[in-house]
Amino acid sequence: MSHALFDLTGRLALVTGSSQGIGYALAKGLAEAGAKVVLNGRDTGRLANAQRTLASHGLKTEIAAFDVTDPDAVEAGIAGIEQAHGPLHILVANAGINLRAPSVDMPPETWRKVMSVNVDGVWFCCQAAGKRMVHRGRGKIITICSVQSELGRPTIAPYASSKGALRMLTRTLCAEWAKHGVNVNGVAPGYYDTELTSALVQDPTFTDWLCKRVPAGRWGKVEELVGATVFLAAPASDFVHGHLLYVDGGMTAVV
Template sequence: MNPLFDLTGQVALVTGASRGLGQTFARALARSGADLILTARRRESLADFAVEITAMGRRAVSLDLDVRDEASIQRMAAEAQQAFGNIDILVNNAGCNVRKPALDVTWDDWNLILDTNLRGTFFVAQAIARGMIDRGYGRIINIGSVTSVFGYAGLAPYGASRGGVRQLTMSLADDWGRHGVTVNCLAPGWFKTAQNQVLYENQEWVEYLTDRIPVKRPGRPDDLEGVVVFLASESSRYITGQTLLIDGGISVGATRATVPPKEAK
């Protein structure tokens, strides 16, 4: 394995690892040699996945974590430290969404999304960074979204939370860079996940979306594997405070300036 991407002997903590992209990130890190701390609101939901990780020859520990609860974050950080000692990599993945027109968003909707995606991201990073700073080394990967830089109707609080993650990433990078800790934001574009699966059942919408993506397809989970390993590894040592969009190019704007020629029949 290329030493620039080899994570052997390192410990990675992935939040929100019971399903979806959280598991994609964890698998990629395990394949590159990292041992895993997996978290979810209910650790029982991680049982099968932990078995999968150990079958790859890696150590895996499952912990309860509710990122909306400060005591839960502190307890998880202490248990993670006790289980493995040093934590080298944090993937701040836990998140949620509520899709509604802006006029229908409730006070509780807003609090749920912002408390999970933004406040939770900060306080998990803070709790884990303490040990990284003491050691003088760490890789923090906050999971953002194409909505970190783009606005979409029906996603007002979600976009606000993900835009906040981007700004938070830059601030923490400046705060902790002198201590050997890099902080970056991995921002997926349109990927089919458990949260948005219903959208992908609408073929008309999928065709509309695909037309706006320069590479002409939505993302697949394996499109994210290389980039999470890159940001977690030695190869990214001089990169911090950045938002890396893995979006097939939809963030270029994807609005036609000319009428496409008709295909010959």
């Protein structure tokens, strides 16, 4: 019985930004839990590489390449997924970027680019998938938020603002869609060792600060986000709505 609560067999899942890093790890974890997973990104070559790597682990996945910042492309992409594979049961809105600069020097184009991917892109995907789920009376949407949904840090004003916005988008969609059988929740990672953070991981000063700041005393591993994501995608979380699940080594729990 307890196994069935986390079984995703027969469920169709779309994971945006899943050619590498956190998105790839989550796609792999959902597939291992039984879901049929569709990988998404803009670069078909990188998606094909991810698909081949997953196949080497015995996991079959599909590919849908589209730009999450283009609402027409998102709508066409999700419509195409459903036409080819059936109803979408799970959306993991993971695609995101971070561009750094001191706030006094932040160019308008940098601000707009981060917000376009991290907020607009998530919104377009949630809307396109969510309206279909609402119509069917069933679905799971998981936004990938951050400790920066709660905490500020110098030089990342657009990123922190975008992740704070996702926190409230998650809650607002919960307020609208929970009564229609659609669960909207968020996973909020702390600091993880990925391709995008490799420079920080290799910076001894930053890593020393991080290990002292995080109660767990280390960087996270992307595989450690899988359990939370599977939980929020599975029947085990059917009465969980509008929740942000921090997987951060305790970072947001302490001063």
